[in-house]
Amino acid sequence: MGSLAPERVAELERHANDIRQGIIRSLLAAGSGHSGGSLDMADIFAALYFHVMRHDPKNPDWAERDRLLLSCGHIAPVRYSAMAYAGYFPVDELLTLRHFRTRLQGHPERVSLPGLETTSGPLGEGLAQGTGMALGAKMDHKDWRVYVVTSDGEHQCGLHWEAMMTAAKFKLDNLTCFIDRNVIQIDGSTEDVMPLEPLADKYRAFNWEVFEVNGHDVGAIVDAVEAAKAVRGKPQVIIAHTVMGKGVSFMEGDYLWHGKPPKRDEADEALRQLQTARDLIGAGARG
């Protein structure tokens, strides 16, 4: 059993479900974009925006906020959807995703939308920037934390490993990295394209504290973050085992859904499945 009360878990699950429905609607409106990874990170973004992070949607530049960096910028729809439901901007604005003059650029641009911490999309750069922020917090004796969300595929970038070394050198225990370990990248399985395993051992060898978690269990995600925050003298990684496309049966585990949006009938079916799931949230707990 996790530390969260069942009612709190159910609330977070509803937030995750809202985020998934927002992803589907925005991608349908956009006509292009990345469905699979966006859907599979909904539970982690629900935990971060609705439980874990110190932030204020009405004051996105608050100096004492925790910093959340999305390194794999192509799954921007999950972040935008989480931000909209958290109150950063109207949920309807999600329908402007990828349109001309939108604040919701195809890949996130910090100067375009308040609440983003970096401009991202080119892979492998998020942990490096997060390392800089975490070091800056240490220099100024600030207690805010840095969270970096990465994909597994971008662990093939050399820069990410430069950042891993640097974060360990400076003992950045205010830095937590999430890995969306769905084992899928554009050309197929990560283990076929360029094997990453044994990934946890690699992090341990780089002097990081490693946690592994079911990336669709919001209670377990929250508990993993709490355990990570208690670590002293080391950065932490939470390897979140996820299923690409989670929550929409015909997308789950299929790498063809990495980089495409749903068509109208597919979106309708996805939203129907998600709403059905939403109606069942908490039923087990009430049991």
Place this chain on the structure above:
Amino acid sequence: MTNAASAAMHLTDYGNGDALKLVPTRNGFGTGLVEAGERDANVIAICADLSESTRMEAFSKRFPDRYVEIGVAEQMLVAMAAGLASVGKVPFIASYAMFNPGRSWEQVRTTMALNETNVKIAGAHAGVSVGPDGATHQAIEDIAIMRVIPKMTVVVPCDSVQTRKATLAVAARWGPTYLRFARAESAVITTEDTPFEVGVAQTFRDGDDVAIIACGILVYNALIAADELARDHGIACRVVNNHTIKPMDEAAVVAAARDCGAVVTVEEHQVHGGMGSRVAEILAAQQPVPIEFIGVQDRFGQSGAPTELVEHYGMGVTAIREATLRAHARKRAAR
């Protein structure tokens, strides 16, 4: 051999061989960075395993808590600095120009420029005057790859005194910036009294026959060539120290071309894409005149002594004189 413009700029007696001082421009960066750190507690320094040769060492000793050593990782250098800048620091990042920004171009574009972070790239050992290390370490494409990026500022000071001033100026001025300097000893032509402002070109020598528009340590060669041309040919050259490649002082460039009717550009860089190319872009649109380009002619460098290489690759005083005579002849032929 000075004239009114030289006097107004408070230049040294650079033409007097006995009085000439030779100091590497990187030394000016080293002293300027310490001063910048004294002026602003947010100034920090990050180095990729080259603290002595980039002259970042002095800062590391003066401000050990604001100095970060990250090893041989130039992409990290930029991206990490962008993170530090986004939480209020003013990071200077140093390595050889060949790797910083040579190795990190996409990180510069995405995390510095597009992301609008106040990072200062200090590119040391630029140009063929690096010398014996050879072509792998001679950055002669760096101006081109930096000046094409929107929002970047690119500054190439002409001597060690100006490099110190430029370091202070870019520290105090917001914006993603590339500051380029060199390894070898080079002539000190400016003094403490010489003004410096980012984006404002300087007329170091006045004249109206040909304008020699130069940057970096070759400004000295341009001045010597101009003095010799006045003495030997009665040709009066204007010498412009065009230290800011971006945003370039377009008015000064256009005025030089309009007043002189012919231009020679001089830089320790490929002629393709560098300072001279930008001058040509401006003049083609606003004030077309004959232009000759002094720089590396689409080749790579090699090992050798700095002066030997500058001569071999066509950037010595003689080459500048010949180019100026060609530009002058083309101007007269066109009339």
